[in-house]
Amino acid sequence: xxxxxxSPSSLGASVGDRxxxxxxxxxxxxxxxxxxxxxxxxAPKLLIYTASTLASxxxxxxxxxxxxxxxxxxxxxxxxxxxxxxxxxQSNYTPRRFGQxxxxxxx
Amino acid sequence: EVHLLESGGGLIQxxxxxxxxxxxxxxxxxxxxxTWVRQTPGKGLDWVSVISASGHSxxxxxxVEGRFTxxxxxxxxxxxxxxxxxxxxxxxxxxxxxDHFDSGTRSGDSFDYWGxxxxxxxxx
Numbered sequence: 001x002x003x004x005x006x007s008p009s010s011l012g013a014s015v016g017d018r019x020x021x022x023x024x025x026x027x028x029x030x031x032x033x034x035x036x037x038x039x040x041x042x043a044p045k046l047l048i049y050t051a052s053t054l055a056s057x058x059x060x061x062x063x064x065x066x067x068x069x070x071x072x073x074x075x076x077x078x079x080x081x082x083x084x085x086x087x088x089x090q091s092n093y094t095p096r097r098f099g100q101x102x103x104x105x106x107x
Numbered sequence: 108e109v110h111l112l113e114s115g116g117g118l119i120q121x122x123x124x125x126x127x128x129x130x131x132x133x134x135x136x137x138x139x140x141x142t143w144v145r146q147t148p149g150k151g152l153d154w155v156s157v158i159s160a161s162g163h164s165x166x167x168x169x170x171v172e173g174r175f176t177x178x179x180x181x182x183x184x185x186x187x188x189x190x191x192x193x194x195x196x197x198x199x200x201x202x203x204x205x206d207h208f209d210s211g212t213r214s215g216d217s218f219d220y221w222g223x224x225x226x227x228x229x230x231x
Contacts, residue, residue: 001169034217036152043202043221044144044152050215087152091216094166096142098152 002027002090006099012107019075021102023066023088031067032092038101039084047086048073078104109133109220111203116225123193123229129186129203129222137161137181140211142218143188145199145227153199156188160209171197193229200224 003026013019023033031051036044046055048064051071061076075082083106088099115127129141143155156167156177165177176189186203203222210216 030214032214032216036218043223044218045221046217046219049207049217049219055217055219089152089154089218092214094157094212095168096154096157096216098154101151 001095002029002093002097004088004090004097004099006086006088006102008102009100010103010105012105013078014107015078015080017078017107019078019082019104021073021086021088021104023071023073023099025069025071025090025092027093028068029090029092032090033064033066033071034089034091035064035073036087036089036098037082037084038087044087049091075104109205111205111220111222113201113203113222113225116201116227118228118230119193120231121194121229124189124191125193125227127188127190127201127203127225127227129188131184131186131203131205134205136179136184138209140206140209140216141177141179141186142204142206142211143177143186144202144204144218144221145197146202146224147199155201157206157211158186159211164211166212190227193227195229198227198229200226 035048038044052064142157158177174192202224204218205220
């Protein structure tokens with residue numbers, strides 16, 4: 001199975017900060033990598049698919065990049081509603097494993 | 108508007124059985140693969156099982172293989188997860204999720220709609 005490793009596990013940031021989260025796959029997965037955002041008590045929401053394509057309605061301050069084994073999610077200017085936990089997930093192989101999550105909270 | 112509504116969760120003793128249901132609306136259910144994802148309270152996301160749009164293909168995580176069965180009724184727009192031999196480590200919120208494609212295993216797929224989840228607690 002492909003293992004997904006995110007870093008950091010948590011980070012403190014302020015509104016307006018540029019935030020980056022990385023995700024590494026244990027095998028090459030091309031660009032078959034998705035990002036999800038989850039807020040407390042809510043279901044996850046698709047943010048980015050195939051590494052860099054924004055899902056419908058997602059603000060342009062979110063961006064994704066990478067291919068092969070190394071990927072990143074960047075928030076260009078953190079907004080109050082962006083404090084949440086972010087998960088990467090590979091869609092190249094079954095089972096569709098997730099990373100362990102990165103919690104973005106207030107510094 | 109796409110809507111996924113899970114039901115069937117609850118408190119069950121170890122070794123017991125439970126059937127989760129997911130009622131889908133707002134889209135042509137028979138066109139999409141469907142997945143169950145679970146989340147232990149306060150922890151990360153764990154992919155459980157997927158079923159193709161037709162229902163002919165199913166896949167499971169190693170941790171539930173042989174104990175859980177995914178199925179669907181396309182005439183009733185409903186997804187199911189039959190869970191047997193439940194263990195304490197199966198305690199989680201179970202989410203019903205729509206795949207973007209029909210096969211469930213196509214590369215580049217994504218989980219584009221999620222239900223709100225149903226809590227399963229396995230405890231004596």
